[in-house]
Amino acid sequence: MLDPIVTGIRDHVFDAEKIHGDDTPVPVLAPGTGKTKTGRLWVYARDDRPFCGAAPPAAAFFYSPDRKGERPHEHLRGFTGFLQADAYTGYEALYGPGRTKPGPIVEVGCWAHCRRKYFDVWEATKSAVAKEALDRIAAVYAIEAEARDRPADERIAIRTKAKPLIDGFFDWGDAVLAKLSAKSALAEAFRYTLKRREALSRFLADGRLEVDNNRAENTLRGIALGRKNWTFAGSNAGGERAAAIYTIIETAKLNAIDPEAYLRNVLEAIAVGHPISRIEGLLPWYCRP
Helix, strand or coil: CCHHHHHHHHHHHHCCCEEEEEEEEEEEEECCCCEEEEEEEEEEEECCHHHCCCCCCEEEEEEECCCCCHHHHHHCCCCCEEEECCCCHHHHHHHCCCCCCCCCEEEECCHHHHHHHHHHHHHHHCCHHHHHHHHHHHHHHHHHHHHCCCCHHHHHHHHCCCHHHHHHHHHHHHHHHCCCCCCCHHHHHHHHHHCCHHHHHHHHHCCCCCCCCHHHHHHCHHHHHHHHHHCCECCHHHHHHHHHHHHHHHHHHHCCCCHHHHHHHHHHHHHCCCCHHHHHHHCCCCCCC
């Protein structure tokens, strides 16, 4: 009964010019073994509010029994625009110039993922270099705080103050990396960042883009909490149902709607014969209990 609503939310997400993507593992019961295998729940989130966009926020979830690169290709086959995500190799082919149908996907990097690597080194070793990396990134975030919830053109103007900090980070990083042991965790953190300079700098010139991928990560928090309660999905079909329900619940939450009240309202409307031709009237941002 809820599938048309799930489809409507997914269509809305992929109609955006910019989305955030991420995934998380989920235990799934393996038939006949009494054990679990590892499936994945993927999310693609649309949120234009940070640059004062008018479109409602939404999150589209998908389930897959594995993490093969073909999975995001299936999910994003109809999408063209900016994808802000981590450095998962499965996304890389999507950014190639040969992708002409329906159009290109442009990579946008995530400074939060970079920061996490330096933080792990600093926490383990109290490295002064790792601490300097954290401080330099913090200075960028301080400027970004000024740009939050401003129109796109104002965000670009504010971010001109961040550009020399970003350029300085990469120049400094190149010099530091040359002096580090190639096998060290700190060198790996710098390599991870330096090789993504273009994607990590892209937000400076486009006010629609974010400094990080926290929107997608935040939508996955409910799953992280849920795993402690429901323990595992009962089957691949159960994983697909979980993706559908998370699509509805997380989208309702993004629109400041109580998911339980929303579902009650929608199911009552369906029960009395709400026509499928008017399904848009039941989408979370139109249907307030």
